Amino acid sequence: MHANGTCLSCILSKQDKLTRNLENDEKKAAYFHEVLGVLYQYGQQESAPQLAARVDEIYIRYFGAQMNYKEIKHTYNQLMLRQEEMLEGRIREASDPIRACIQYVCAGNYIDFSAVTDVNEKMLSELLKKAGEESVPDQEYDGFLSDLAEAGELVYLTDNCGEIVLDKIFIKLLQERYPNLHITVMVRGQDVLNDATMEDAAEVGLTKIADCMGSGCKTAGTVPDEMSDAARVRLLTADIVISKGQGNFEGLYGNGVNPYYFFLCKCELFVRRFGLEQYASVFAREDHIKMRNI
16 A cells, blocks of 8 residues: 555654754754655655655664664563463453454554554553454454355464464464464564564464464565565465554555455544544455545
């Protein structure tokens, strides 16, 4: 999905915040000229995550590495691991555990230090507490179960640290319900913001229950053209794909994959696109999605 004007404005706003307190105005001006050049050159061809990755490379060249998310990722992985038994119990006690998984994995998509200005444990706790109230459209859910029953290969595209503990619970339940379904868990190919990598998958125990691999992507989303050959083949030959998070939606939408998307509407653009309130969830297969023209 190509970035629109709101995405470009958001990228520039973030750069303004990052550089506002830097003293070398001449250097900042040169930096913004180069950023604007990249947005002009690629803004009508690439998704927001791809553009953000290009801008990050320019920032590092001018000012050095940005924030290191390693400690934050560990903090949220451990936070969710401490709650894993309780959350899994709550999900298993639901009248329909698979439906409950959808509600909870969407709620966990809140842990996004790019789209959410102030990620905090209090808001995460509130979203998890009311996860069972989130709507899961019956028709979409029935189609999802039907596709799972017929599938032999599933690719599960993860998004952020912490929430991958909920992905782990979901995958365990899918394996129990569909023992003949082979599941590949795909994480980011490189460190990007607080996105989950193989290191995070190992930390939360995902690598012990399913085949895990990196996508090869260095962007905060899954972009088929930027994936490793092995990851791209695995994705494109899967019978069913689960795609977590806004970044994966932006990278995949319109690329012929037709995944089931799971995410929260976190930023203003997604709230307007889907006509939902902030932090409302979206669960839908791509060919069933209807977005507002904005």
